[in-house]
Amino acid sequence: MVVHMDRSFFFDAVRGDLFKGEMTHPQVVGITAILDAWDERFSQADRRWLAYILATAYHETAYTMQPVRETLAQSDARAVEILETAFAAGRLSWVKTPYWRPDEDGRSWLGRGLVQLTHKRNYEAMSVLTGIDLVADPDRAMEMDAAVTILIDGMLQGSFTGHKLADHLNAASEDWVNARRIVNGTDRAEKLSAYAMAFHAAMRPNAAHGVIARLKAWGSRVIARLTL
Helix, strand or coil: CCCCCCHHHHHHHHHHHCCCCCCCHHHHHHHHHHHHHHHHHHCCCCHHHHHHHHHHHHHHCCCCCCCEEHHHCCCHHHHHHHHHHHHHCCCCCCCCCCCCCCCCCCCCCCCEECCCECCHHHHHHHHHHHCCCCCCCHHHHHCHHHHHHHHHHHHHHCCCCCCCHHHHECCCCECCCHHHHHCCCCCCHHHHHHHHHHHHHCCCCCHHHHHHHHHHHHHHHHHHHHCC
């Protein structure tokens, strides 16, 4: 039996733990899109995977939970300018080939989406996954439905680095830190680990069960205070 999440409890929890007590409408919309897609296709899968997916979107979109362009620029031209400046200043030392530079067709393969999709080969792979020609129009990776599919399926299948969620979060292991290898080596792995655990802690059963659980917790706290 699938036990559904108490979304009211979930949003209350993440609002306080990850969004400093307040969430914008776009943040709610983005998280809801991910939750809806997960419930539709993967409701019986490990919820730790969903938690890490949400944590990845949280980090990769600079907490906006909306598909974004790398550097958060409003245009490819501005993003390329920002990346070139950072590269020239030595702030992107890990980059061997500047992937953002427009190709012969004028297309830039800089990061886009809920997880920053980069390099033409990845746009080609995600075109197959989404059924959208992202090579012809890379900006379509920032459409919510496409971005959610890329995020979820890419992390489940190991499309980005060869690592997938089941490699690090399974029956025998709960390695929140090394789960970062699914997307980007160990970059900010400790931060992502903390985000993912916060998202996971916010996941509870459906509304009815959630109400009962909260009442029981409240009763326990009252009893504890009375017995002090």
